[in-house]
Every structure is written in structure tokens, then in C-alpha cells.
Amino acid sequence: MPSLLIHTLLLCYSSLSRCSESKEYTLDVFAPHEVKFHSLDYRNVLHWKQHANSTNDQQYFVQWKVYGEKQWTNAKECHGISRLLCDLSKETSDPREWYYARVHAAHSGTQSPWVLSARFNPKWETSVSPPTMKLHVTEKGIVVRLKPPRSPHRRPNGSWISVSRLQRMSFTIHLMQSDVEEETFEMEGCAKQLLISDLSPGTTYCLTAESRLHLLDRRSTRSPRACITTL
Incomplete structure (x- = not known):
């Protein structure tokens, strides 16, 4: 009789163990993966990938939270969403702080485990866009006006804050003639314009510009080419 009882208990334990493993597998099978921040011009967006076994009606x-804090905060704009990204620019706007984010999936009343991002700091990890460039020709040469890329943050009066206000940046201007690069010019991020002089008259020049963040020496792609003919 005792051996029968032990055998019965072992069968029950084995059954419960299989059920537990099956439930855990069911939860993990639709959990998101590759949860990571992508940041451009301080627009900090959390991205993740959908599991291959996920359903289309999954939410x-x-x-998110600040590094060192215990309490997690719900991202109000990313509660029960179907898209695979969440803009956390407002929540992660302090460049002095490090942040974490996490995401889980829900389907038919079942929730997957939370999946954590790596630690993130916008100042150290953001990339930068090229500046907006405008050209004007005078008798002295070509006047180049550059506008830094803007961040998603605003001042109290509603105006946009440029990336150059958030960290030190500069620009490199490339001057080309007949598709051959002739000269490059450096311009600080706080400068308004640059005069390129000593050019051949009646000649068409093309210019591109790129942004540079001095922290970690990060550079943008080049801006679209703009061409102008000297007087």
C-alpha cells in the first residue's frame, strides 16, 4: 500500500511539473525579443521584435525607470499597443540620467514575462542628423547658412530646442566643383553662417554638410547636395 501511494504521488508530481513547464513555454513563446533603444537627435525610441509564434492581435x-530606482512607471502612450516601438523621448529627456525600459506581450488573458532593455543614456548614445543648409551668393563668395537638427524637446514658450543646445557639436562643409572635392571647412555649432571666398567667377560649386557630436566623435551622414553658381 505505501508503495502504491508513493507511485501515485510521483505521477501527480510529474504531471504538475509537465504542466508548469508547458505553461512557462506558452508564456515565453510569444514574448518580445531584441528590446533596445534607438536614439536620433535625442528622439529616444524603444524598439523590439515580435516572436515568430506571435499572433496579429497581440498587445x-x-x-520605464531611472537607473537606481525600484519603481517602474507605465508608459501611458504605449499601453496595450500593437506596434513594435514606443517613443520614450519625454520620459528619458534628462541627459544626466541612465534609464531602463521593459516590455511584455499579452494575448487572450495571458501575459509573457517582462523583457528588459540595456541601460540607456541619451547624451552618450544618441546619433545625429545632418544640418539643414541654405546657400546665397554675393560678390565676395558663397554664404553658407546651416541650421542644426532639432530635438523633440521644447522650451516653455513652445520653441524647439536644437541638438546644439544639448551638447557640443560642429559641422563639416564639403565644397566640390565638377564632382571633385576641393576643400572642407569647419564651422562651430553656435555659428550662424560661413563665407567661402576666393572662388572662380561664373563657376558652379556644390556643397554638402555633416554634423559632428564631439562626445565620442559621432558624425551624421552628409546632407543632400546643394549647388550654386558664383557671380
Whole structure:
């Protein structure tokens, strides 16, 4: 009789163990993966990938917190969403702080485990866009006006804050004639314009510009080519 009882208990334990493993597998099978921040011009967007076994009606929930804090905060704009990204620019706007984010999936009343991002700091990890360039020709040469890329943040009066206000940056201007690069010019991010003089009259020059963040020496792609003919 005792051996029968032990055998019965072992069968029950084995059954419960299989059920537990099956439930855990079911939860993990639709959990998001590759949860990571992508930042451009301080627009900090959390991205993740959908599991291959996920369903189209699956929903995602995002939370974030400052590094060192215990409490997680719900991302209000990313509660029960179907898209695979969440803009956390407002929540992660302090360049002095490090942040974490996490996301889980829900389907038919079942939730996957939370999946955590790597630690993120916008100042150290953001990339930068090329500046907006405008050209004007005078008798002295070509006047180049550059406008730094803007961040998603605003001042109290509603005006946009440029990336150059958030960290030190500069620009490199490339001067070309007949598709041959002739000269490059450096311009500080706080400068308004640059005069390129000593050019051949009646000649068409083309210019591109790129931004540079001095922290970690990050550079943007080049801006679209703009051409102008000297007087």
C-alpha cells in the first residue's frame, strides 16, 4: 500500500511539473525579443521584435525607470499597443540620467514575462542628423547658412530646442566643383553662417554638410547636395 501511494504521488508530481513547464513555454513563446533603444537627435525610441509564434492581435505594454530606482512607471502612450516601438523621448529627456525600459506581450488573458532593455543614456548614445543648409551668393563668395537638427524637446514658450543646445557639436562643409572635392571647412555649432571666398567667377560649386557630436566623435551622414553658381 505505501508503495502504491508513493507511485501515485510521483505521477501527480510529474504531471504538475509537465504542466508548469508547458505553461512557462506558452508564456515565453510569444514574448518580445531584441528590446533596445534607438536614439536620433535625442528622439529616444524603444524598439523590439515580435516572436515568430506571435499572433496579429497581440498587445504590448511598456514600462520605464531611472537607473537606481525600484519603481517602474507605465508608459501611458504605449499601453496595450500593437506596434513594435514606443517613443520614450519625454520620459528619458534628462541627459544626466541612465534609464531602463521593459516590455511584455499579452494575448487572450495571458501575459509573457517582462523583457528588459540595456541601460540607456541619451547624451552618450544618441546619433545625429545632418544640418539643414541654405546657400546665397554675393560678390565676395558663397554664404553658407546651416541650421542644426532639432530635438523633440521644447522650451516653455513652445520653441524647439536644437541638438546644439544639448551638447557640443560642429559641422563639416564639403565644397566640390565638377564632382571633385576641393576643400572642407569647419564651422562651430553656435555659428550662424560661413563665407567661402576666393572662388572662380561664373563657376558652379556644390556643397554638402555633416554634423559632428564631439562626445565620442559621432558624425551624421552628409546632407543632400546643394549647388550654386558664383557671380
